[in-house]
Amino acid sequence: MGLDRRSFLRNGLVAGGGAALLGTGPRATALVRSGRPQLTHGVQSGDMSAHGGVVWTRADRPSRMLVDVSTRPDFKHFSTVRGPLLTPDTDLTGKVRLDGLPAGQQIHYRVRAADLHDSSLASAAVTGAFGTAPTTRRDVSFVWSGDLAGQGFGINPDIGGYRIFKAIQATDPDFFLCNGDHWYADNPILPTVTLPDGRIYRNLTTPEKSKVAETLAEYRGQHKYNLMDDNLRALAAAIPQINQWDDHETHNNWYPGEILDDPNYTEKRTDVLSVRARQAFFEYLPITQQPHQDGRIYRKISYGPLLDVFVLDMRTYRNANGPDDQTADDQGILGARQAEWLKRSLAASKATWKIVAADMPLSLVVPDADRIEAVSQGDNGTPLGRELQMAGVLSSIKKHRVRNVVWITTDVHYTAAHYYDPAKAAFQDFDPFWEFVSGPLNAGAFGPSVLDTTFGPTVKFQAVPPHANTSPLEGSQFFGEIAVDGHSGELTTRLRDYSGKVLYTVALPAQR
Numbered sequence: 001m002g003l004d005r006r007s008f009l010r011n012g013l014v015a016g017g018g019a020a021l022l023g024t025g026p027r028a029t030a031l032v033r034s035g036r037p038q039l040t041h042g043v044q045s046g047d048m049s050a051h052g053g054v055v056w057t058r059a060d061r062p063s064r065m066l067v068d069v070s071t072r073p074d075f076k077h078f079s080t081v082r083g084p085l086l087t088p089d090t091d092l093t094g095k096v097r098l099d100g101l102p103a104g105q106q107i108h109y110r111v112r113a114a115d116l117h118d119s120s121l122a123s124a125a126v127t128g129a130f131g132t133a134p135t136t137r138r139d140v141s142f143v144w145s146g147d148l149a150g151q152g153f154g155i156n157p158d159i160g161g162y163r164i165f166k167a168i169q170a171t172d173p174d175f176f177l178c179n180g181d182h183w184y185a186d187n188p189i190l191p192t193v194t195l196p197d198g199r200i201y202r203n204l205t206t207p208e209k210s211k212v213a214e215t216l217a218e219y220r221g222q223h224k225y226n227l228m229d230d231n232l233r234a235l236a237a238a239i240p241q242i243n244q245w246d247d248h249e250t251h252n253n254w255y256p257g258e259i260l261d262d263p264n265y266t267e268k269r270t271d272v273l274s275v276r277a278r279q280a281f282f283e284y285l286p287i288t289q290q291p292h293q294d295g296r297i298y299r300k301i302s303y304g305p306l307l308d309v310f311v312l313d314m315r316t317y318r319n320a321n322g323p324d325d326q327t328a329d330d331q332g333i334l335g336a337r338q339a340e341w342l343k344r345s346l347a348a349s350k351a352t353w354k355i356v357a358a359d360m361p362l363s364l365v366v367p368d369a370d371r372i373e374a375v376s377q378g379d380n381g382t383p384l385g386r387e388l389q390m391a392g393v394l395s396s397i398k399k400h401r402v403r404n405v406v407w408i409t410t411d412v413h414y415t416a417a418h419y420y421d422p423a424k425a426a427f428q429d430f431d432p433f434w435e436f437v438s439g440p441l442n443a444g445a446f447g448p449s450v451l452d453t454t455f456g457p458t459v460k461f462q463a464v465p466p467h468a469n470t471s472p473l474e475g476s477q478f479f480g481e482i483a484v485d486g487h488s489g490e491l492t493t494r495l496r497d498y499s500g501k502v503l504y505t506v507a508l509p510a511q512r
Contacts, residue, residue, distance in 0.1 A: 036115060036122060037060060039057050039112075039126050040059065041057070042057070043057050043111050043127070043237050044128070044286045045109070045128055045130040046242060046285065046287060047240075047242065048240045049301075050104070051100060051103060053101070053132065053286075054096070055096055055128070056094070056285070057086075057111045057113070058092050058093045062085065063115060063123075064083070064115075064119070065083030065112075066080060066113070067080070067110070067111050068112075070108050070109075071102065071106070073108050073129075081098060084096060091284075095286055101132050104304070105132055107131070108127065108128075109130075111128070112124075126237070128237040129238060130175075133304045137305055138306075139485060139486040140174055140303060140486070141171070141173045141482065141483035142174055142175045143171055143479050143481045144176070145164070145441045145478065146180045146410035146439045146440065147440030148178075149184050149226065150187055150444055151187060151443050152193050153203070153442060153471050154204060154209065155203060157204060162231050163498060164479060166234075168479055169234060169239060174240075175239060175240045175242055176239050176240070176241050178241060178242070178244070179359055179411070180244050180245050180246030180359035181248040181411070181440075183223060183225070183248065185213035185248060186212050186251045189203050189205045189206075189209040190205060191203055193471070195471055196467075206224070209225045213273075214265060214273065216279060219277050223284035224284070241285070241286060243285045243287050244297055244313065244357060246314070249277045250274045251270060254274065255318050255321055256271060257271060258320070297316065298311055299311050306353060306486065307353050307355065309355045312342070314334060314358060314360045316335075317331070318332070319333075321373055323372065323377065324384065324386055325377060325384045330389075331389075333386045339392065343400075346405065347396065347400035349402070352489045352510050353404045353406065353489075355407075355408060355482070356406070357409075358409045359409065361412060362376065363454065363457045364437070365449055365452055374411070375390055376455075378450050380452055383426075383427050394429070394455065395430060404491070406436070406493075407433065408435070408480060409435065409436075410440070412447055413440045413447060414446060414447030414462060414476070415437055415438040415439070415478035415480065416447075417462070418458065419432070419433075419457065419460050420433050420434070421456045424453065425455050426454045427456075436493050436495065438479050438496075443477075445465035445469070445476035461504040463478065463495070463497070475498055478495060478497055478503075481494040488510070490509050492506070
């Protein structure tokens with residue numbers, strides 16, 4: 001049983017990263033006076049566990065991050081955590097991991113920034129909330145999608161900005177998983193885009209978003225741009241996040257060691273660009289820092305006995321894009337180390353459902369000019385290239401009798417449900433499973449993609465736009481929802497459009 005409010009207050013709160021507990025009961029905010037710091041981009045939370053979570057903010061000047069934490073929305077009883085210094089080294093962003101929280105409860109927090117020389121000068125508090133993971137069986141739900149500000153379609157005030165986030169928040173999920181492409185660093189946002197039918201798509205824009213991102217400041221500006229949106233900031237304050245990345249946080253279709261053939265860039269080395277992009281990614285998102293693992297993005301998030309989420313990184317460790325027809329491939333799209341981690345972690349999981357959040361689809365063919373960008377190359381035969389690594393993962397799942405594995409992805413800018421059946425596959429050493437695709441959040445919509453049948457997928461549903469690169473004005477923006485029943489363990493997937501309308505539903509009983 002989780003700690004109750006009294007136990008929470010009695011036992012106190014632990015802050016990760018060396019932050020210290022100040023105690024309970026001081027006044028919530030300092031008096032308003034001139035010269036105090038201000039919080040510039042709201043608050044966010046993420047990477048929650050049964051007894052903790054990460055809280056993030058940004059200030060307008062060097063200051064100290066302070067976080068009041070309570071199980072009550074009125075903060076009648078709270079603890080104050082002394083967070084990190086917010087300095088130019090991190091673009092005045094900061095985050096703190098809160099630990100020692102009661103399991104399965106709504107945690108309310110408010111963040112302030114205190115002057116470095118006079119602690120009585122503090123910003124107005126900005127509040128947020130997140131739920132800690134349960135330790136007992138109960139209903140659990142989350143939503144996922146990706147691809148934000150792509151193809152030149154940014155925050156359009158005429159349609160209410162990133163309106164899909166309002167629909168996501170209305171589903172009241174336990175968390176939101178961004179499946180990659182948080183921003184399009186390679187797609188400038190200009191004041192207007194003329195659509196094929198002559199209509200004008202109007203954007204808010206900033207200097208950092210008006211060109212491709214190359215410098216660290218410009219990569220930081222990608223996320224600052226997104227946080228200009230009221231709907232996104234409201235969601236970030238109300239719902240915790242799990243974040244992963246894909247290509248557009250750096251550059252379209254990039255791979256390690258690539259030298260860009262792109263006239264818009266003066267810095268052509270993706271190894272240099274990706275380091276800057278990764279720094280901005282960790283600075284601006286409430287993601288757990290793992291310095292002992294080289295800032296690793298792939299990780300497992302456990303959300304109670306019913307749900308483990310395996311967050312992949314199919315970008316950092318991949319081999320070069322090419323024909324994808326080699327007959328041996330240890331590196332693949334995951335890298336050997338990550339692939340072994342995934343096999344081992346899935347086999348060790350005790351959760352009822354194992355969700356594999358893959359930033360690229362398994363069987364949809366994603367070309368990169370005359371090369372292959374994703375896993376499958378479309379030959380419909382026995383595994384070749386990167387398919388070999390995925391065949392190994394699927395075989396390991398079967399060998400270790402890992403039940404209830406579901407794959408989710410985004411990337412291809414439409415929504416679909418795929419059922420994988422070994423009886424229909426060229427490679428058959430795996431158990432049947434589902435893959436669900438949903439996106440984009442706010443980008444040009446495309447599809448459908450060619451489906452490679454090496455692993456026996458069948459399209460059970462898909463919703464695609466009427467033509468390629470449809471704008472958010474036309475409504476082909478999607479997200480997915482997964483809900484697990486706390487009593488039966490049944491998992492229900494719903495694919496929704498930008499308004500929250502359910503387009504497809506399937507219920508999967510939990511296998512024992």
